[in-house]
Amino acid sequence: MNEQELQQLVEHISITVFRKPFRHCATFNRRLRTAGGRYHLNSHNLDFNPLVLELHGPDELEKVVKHELCHYHLHLDGRGYQHRDADFRRLLKESGGSRFVKDLRQVGEVAPPKWLYGCSACGQMYPRKRRINLKKYVCGKCKGKLRLKIE
Template sequence: MTNDELQNLVQKISQQDFKRSFKHQAIFNVRLRTTGGRYILKTHNLEFNPKMISVPEFEAIIKHELVHYHLHLMHKGYRHADQDFKTLLAHVGGIRYAPKLAISQHYWHYQCENRHDIFRIRRFQVTHYRCRQCGGRLQLINRT
């Protein structure tokens, strides 16, 4: 999905669910990590996490950001704790929190002389360490 397709999707959702037009810019921001999107108060633009496209709740994330957008422009409570925000979010079917993304974690697999397995997230120099169970020397097997 490109930024132009995102812009069209946001405008379509805004018109269908809010009965209001979206007059600003909606773009992807690759620097967003844990959040689904954000509303920028000064420019009224919306930014979305491109990793969230594959999530089934992506339209609900767009609705969440549009709730911030429309309530702020109407000078109503646009923050998460405000009752106006909670009411409108429930009315349009948006979600309160972004879903967790599955993060693949890689581990380094080490083995000592007596075949004890050791898994670590960070790689280390095997000459500086010994096995905690038997005191044997370690050897790097592979990265899993």
């Protein structure tokens, strides 16, 4: 799917589902990492992550388009357009959009844990990405003292 087809898809969904025209630009943005799409408050343009289409197909992309169009139409109408607003949640449910996008990370993309802690009493291991305060935390299994393990 190219950007022109994406623009047509967004305009079509806007007219058929929301019964309002979409008068701005819809583009693919490869810099989006975990989000499926983005609504720009100032320009009213929409960005979509092409990985949604590549990994999960056109049905999931359609749900993301509906989600972003909920932000778009509610903001232009002067109603609650944020995720926490009742207007947004109601319109999202009515339109059939997805609340969250499916996982977009590639296999092996998750960073391995940097720190490894172990309990001195029971030997339970705790891999962590960030350092923890050993004076503040204890083992969740036996309440023993934690120690930094050196690999």
